[in-house]
Amino acid sequence: MRCLWMLEEVGEPYQLIEKSTRADDLQSAEYLRLNPNARIPALVDGEVVLWESMAINLYLAQKYEGPMHCAGPEVLGLSAQWSFWAVLEIEALLLDLLQHRAVLPEFARDASYAERDELLLRKPLGILNDALAGREYLVGNSFTVADLNVASILVWGKIARLPSDRDAVGATRPPACGRPCCLC
Numbered sequence: 148m149r150c151l152w153m154l155e156e157v158g159e160p161y162q163l164i165e166k167s168t169r170a171d172d173l174q175s176a177e178y179l180r181l182n183p184n185a186r187i188p189a190l191v192d193g194e195v196v197l198w199e200s201m202a203i204n205l206y207l208a209q210k211y212e213g214p215m216h217c218a219g220p221e222v223l224g225l226s227a228q229w230s231f232w233a234v235l236e237i238e239a240l241l242l243d244l245l246q247h248r249a250v251l252p253e254f255a256r257d258a259s260y261a262e263r264d265e266l267l268l269r270k271p272l273g274i275l276n277d278a279l280a281g282r283e284y285l286v287g288n289s290f291t292v293a294d295l296n297v298a299s300i301l302v303w304g305k306i307a308r309l310p311s312d313r314d315a316v317g318a319t320r321p322p323a324c325g326r327p328c329c330l331c
């Protein structure tokens with residue numbers, strides 16, 4: 148999903164080849180040549196084949212001119228920083244919270260897991276809220292791949308019923324709220 152959002156923001160023509168998460172789709176020899184992890188997504192851009200959604204988005208921001216183009220190494224470095232940070236500090240906790248708040252059937256949910264996840268998320272969400280205090284974007288004065296990659300993880304916060312008021316403790320309001328392709 149985050150790569151499709153990025154492609155829409157980049158504005159270059161692309162072809163989407165839809166895959167299901169079924170084994171016969173992802174475990175085919177043809178698909179494994181593109182992504183040996185048997186996961187979605189994979190990007191084919193001429194001779195370049197890439198997997199890992201954050202890396203695909205950073206590549207697209209480097210490669211193509213236009214509104215999402217990284218203006219220089221500083222923007223690229225900061226975008227990589229926020230992208231790795233979101234994956235390492237937030238993603239697993241938020242996915243677990245999502246499971247125990249919304250995805251698992253009621254009988255399998257464990258409120259103590261959700262409580263723990265919410266507590267552990269307070270620190271990174273506080274860091275994000277501080278970084279966005281008085282500004283709309285994480286890097287510079289315009290929407291970049293840093294905002295897109297971080298927001299693409301934080302959108303799950305809404306389904307996981309995290310408060311969205313930026314000033315509340317443990318709250319999340321993703322950068323770039325309200326963009327046409329953003330789900331939040």
Ligand SMILES: N[C@@H](CCC(=O)N[C@@H](CS)C(=O)NCC(=O)O)C(=O)O
Pocket residue numbers: 168185186187188198199200201
């Ligand atoms: N870290 C990978 C995660 C990719 C991933 O988990 N994709 C899911 C779909 S959103 C998938 O392919 N699931 C199928 C499976 O794990 O068997 C990325 O960001 O590209």
